[in-house]
Amino acid sequence: MSGTSANGTSVSGTSVNGTPANENNDKSTRSTVNRLSAENVTLAYDQRVIAEQLSVEIPDNSFTVIVGPNACGKSTLLRALSRMLKPSQGRVLLDGHVIQSMPAKKVARTLGLLPQSSIAPDGITVGDLVGRGRYPHQGLLRQWSTEDERVVRESMESTGVAELADRYVDELSGGQRQRVWIAMALAQQTPLLLLDEPTTYLDIQHQIDVLDLCAELHEEQGRTLVAVLHDLNHAARYATHLIALRGGQVIAEGAPADIVTAGLVEDVFGLRCQVIEDPETGTPLVVPAARKARTRVAAAEASS
Amino acid sequence: MKVMDTPAIRTSDGTGPRTRRAALRDRVVRTPGGLSVRVDMRAFAVVVALLLAAFTASVVLIGTGDFPIPAVDVLRTLMGNGDAGQEFIVNELRLPRVLVGLLVGASLGLGGALFQSISRNPLGSPDVLGLAQGSTAGALVVIVLFSGSAGQVTAGALVGGLVTGLAIYLLAWKRGVHGYRFVLVGIGVSAIVTAVNGYLITKADLVDAARAVVWMTGSLAGRDWSQVWPLLWMCAVLVPLVLANARGLRMTEMGDDVSYALGVRVERVRMLLMLAAVLLTAGATAAAGPVGFVALTAPRLARRLTRSPGPNLAASMCMGATLLITADWAAQRAFGADQLPVGVVTGVLGGVYLLWLLVTERKAGRI
Numbered sequence: 001m002s003g004t005s006a007n008g009t010s011v012s013g014t015s016v017n018g019t020p021a022n023e024n025n026d027k028s029t030r031s032t033v034n035r036l037s038a039e040n041v042t043l044a045y046d047q048r049v050i051a052e053q054l055s056v057e058i059p060d061n062s063f064t065v066i067v068g069p070n071a072c073g074k075s076t077l078l079r080a081l082s083r084m085l086k087p088s089q090g091r092v093l094l095d096g097h098v099i100q101s102m103p104a105k106k107v108a109r110t111l112g113l114l115p116q117s118s119i120a121p122d123g124i125t126v127g128d129l130v131g132r133g134r135y136p137h138q139g140l141l142r143q144w145s146t147e148d149e150r151v152v153r154e155s156m157e158s159t160g161v162a163e164l165a166d167r168y169v170d171e172l173s174g175g176q177r178q179r180v181w182i183a184m185a186l187a188q189q190t191p192l193l194l195l196d197e198p199t200t201y202l203d204i205q206h207q208i209d210v211l212d213l214c215a216e217l218h219e220e221q222g223r224t225l226v227a228v229l230h231d232l233n234h235a236a237r238y239a240t241h242l243i244a245l246r247g248g249q250v251i252a253e254g255a256p257a258d259i260v261t262a263g264l265v266e267d268v269f270g271l272r273c274q275v276i277e278d279p280e281t282g283t284p285l286v287v288p289a290a291r292k293a294r295t296r297v298a299a300a301e302a303s304s
Numbered sequence: 305m306k307v308m309d310t311p312a313i314r315t316s317d318g319t320g321p322r323t324r325r326a327a328l329r330d331r332v333v334r335t336p337g338g339l340s341v342r343v344d345m346r347a348f349a350v351v352v353a354l355l356l357a358a359f360t361a362s363v364v365l366i367g368t369g370d371f372p373i374p375a376v377d378v379l380r381t382l383m384g385n386g387d388a389g390q391e392f393i394v395n396e397l398r399l400p401r402v403l404v405g406l407l408v409g410a411s412l413g414l415g416g417a418l419f420q421s422i423s424r425n426p427l428g429s430p431d432v433l434g435l436a437q438g439s440t441a442g443a444l445v446v447i448v449l450f451s452g453s454a455g456q457v458t459a460g461a462l463v464g465g466l467v468t469g470l471a472i473y474l475l476a477w478k479r480g481v482h483g484y485r486f487v488l489v490g491i492g493v494s495a496i497v498t499a500v501n502g503y504l505i506t507k508a509d510l511v512d513a514a515r516a517v518v519w520m521t522g523s524l525a526g527r528d529w530s531q532v533w534p535l536l537w538m539c540a541v542l543v544p545l546v547l548a549n550a551r552g553l554r555m556t557e558m559g560d561d562v563s564y565a566l567g568v569r570v571e572r573v574r575m576l577l578m579l580a581a582v583l584l585t586a587g588a589t590a591a592a593g594p595v596g597f598v599a600l601t602a603p604r605l606a607r608r609l610t611r612s613p614g615p616n617l618a619a620s621m622c623m624g625a626t627l628l629i630t631a632d633w634a635a636q637r638a639f640g641a642d643q644l645p646v647g648v649v650t651g652v653l654g655g656v657y658l659l660w661l662l663v664t665e666r667k668a669g670r671i
Contacts (some may be wrong), residue, residue, distance in 0.1 A: 044646045082565060084564060104567045104568065105567035107449070108565065108566050109567070113561065115559070116561075117561065118558055118561065118562045119424075119558050119559040119562075121557040121613040121614065122556060123612070128613065129558075132558065132566070133566065135551070137567040138551075140551070141339045142339060143332075143340050144332045144342035148340075148378035149332075185565075190567075217665060
């Protein structure tokens with residue numbers, strides 16, 4: 001799939017020379033297929049370019065996980081998909097519209113984001129914080145409907161924080177706090193939900209907790225989830241669609257069972273490993289090669 | 305959305321505490337047409353109490369002076385049933401002064417709450433950011449360089465405040481204005497403008513210098529109806545505008561990413577409210593001089609009373625008005641009519657409060 005970006009480049013290149021109709025057709029069919037996609041986007045902070053001519057489609061009703069080494073642009077891609085970062089070239093489409101041109105609240109009713117950094121205001125309770133997720137559904141004269149109340153209650157119940165409703169967010173543990181933020185994003189009731197490293201800073205039990213919750217949201221409520229994850233094994237176990245990035249380019253995408261191989265892991269992460277079957281789920285399990293084995297290979301390569 | 309069973313996570317009904325809390329704090333008024341308004345009962349009670357306090361202090365303040373008038377007579381005169389002498393003193397001399405005090409206090413309280421919320425920092429108030437100093441510079445230029453009239457001084461102060469606000473915003477701008485940069489840039493601007501002010505004073509002749517110093521202390525003495533009307537118009541336009549955007553502002557306290565994801569047009573809300581805050585502060589300073597520390601203390605005191613997160617705009621506004629009127633009354637009561645400008649009282653009280661704030665912030669590890 002590394003050809004995707006190259007194809008994208010050539011398509012936009014030729015369109016200037018007189019095949020715009022073709023290209024328009026191509027795009028309209030694409031956007032009706034999937035609700036969220038990035039087309040030939042160039043992503044940069046000031047002058048620092050993170051990714052060029054990157055094209056990604058998020059399959060509807062998938063649990064898509066983006067993986068890749070540090071600084072490969074995965075969080076940047078997520079920021080672009082959630083309109084936090086405006087591409088310097090190309091466009092991000094949501095339901096066939098350029099996402100930046102859509103009304104802010106309308107986007108917020110369709111696409112939710114759980115960013116890496118969020119600040120709980122001083123002295124806010126769990127119930128209040130989750131309630132703030134209803135903002136895009138509210139207005140000056142529609143501040144707190146019975147539906148708001150119901151959705152907030154259900155969001156807290158499904159994330160297991162209902163009993164904490166009266167507690168202050170500052171006094172919660174990291175795992176509880178993360179679930180409160182997820183509850184807030186759920187209360188937003190968006191069919192698409194983007195999560196930027198939702199398991200960072202959590203211990204293994206809470207990591208699995210959060211991922212189970214995501215899987216449930218995906219399976220039982222049919223939401224489309226896009227998450228950036230660090231742990232390749234978590235990604236392989238939970239994702240239905242995996243996107244592997246390196247240096248701002250898509251190296252491979254597809255179902256984990258189809259694409260996660262020792263070759264791919266070495267290609268993307270530069271790590272020698274074995275890929276075996278996860279005894280619990282049958283999904284690919286990446287086992288890094290032992291230090292001795294890796295050094296032996298490196299030595300052999302050096303001497304040859 | 306259906307409620308589902310969550311095996312991995314502790315389940316609970318969880319409705320008990322939530323309803324109990326809702327019954328304690330929030331009242332929701334709903335109409336059959338689908339309209340709903342949510343009122344924080346504690347904040348509402350605080351606002352009502354502060355309004356009552358401001359009204360009482362105003363009545364007492366109108367009765368205070370070289371010619372004391374009992375509160376009952378003040379009320380009767382305000383209703384239009386007083387004798388001619390009292391009517392003149394109350395309606396022409398003292399009422400406009402009290403109204404200027406209320407409006408200035410309210411503007412400073414609201415402006416301070418906006419600044420502190422935008423900068424996410426209790427120190428990010430107009431006193432610290434140098435807006436008052438900017439207004440002073442504007443006034444001093446008119447007094448010292450042009451020996452302008454009172455009206456021109458007011459205009460100069462307004463322009464000075466607006467220019468300073470704009471300068472801080474532009475200097476602190478880097479893909480959005482952020483808390484610490486905003487405060488630091490403000491402190492820098494404040495230092496520069498203070499130096500300019502010092503220079504202007506040294507250039508002034510004795511009469512102008514005396515006039516400048518009186519203006520710089522912040523005083524309500526001699527304020528009349530011509531100061532009331534512009535302030536009233538400013539508040540009538542800005543207060544509803546600010547309150548209409550309060551919900552968006554409350555969201556931005558959770559960080560730009562979260563509020564943006566929730567559909568708040570962060571930069572637009574921030575720019576609009578910043579402009580309103582600069583206008584409110586500059587307008588208040590132009591009318592009464594740089595009355596110190598009301599903008600710094602009122603929002604924090606209001607929050608202590610409401611115990612509610614968020615900018616607490618209405619409560620801060622009422623707190624500002626109450627504080628300023630009470631300070632003015634205390635000044636007149638303790639030192640006699642117009643012996644002590646109100647700015648000195650708020651300065652002393654606010655200075656003590658600032659020290660306390662710095663100590664507690666330091667203990668909490670925030671600075």
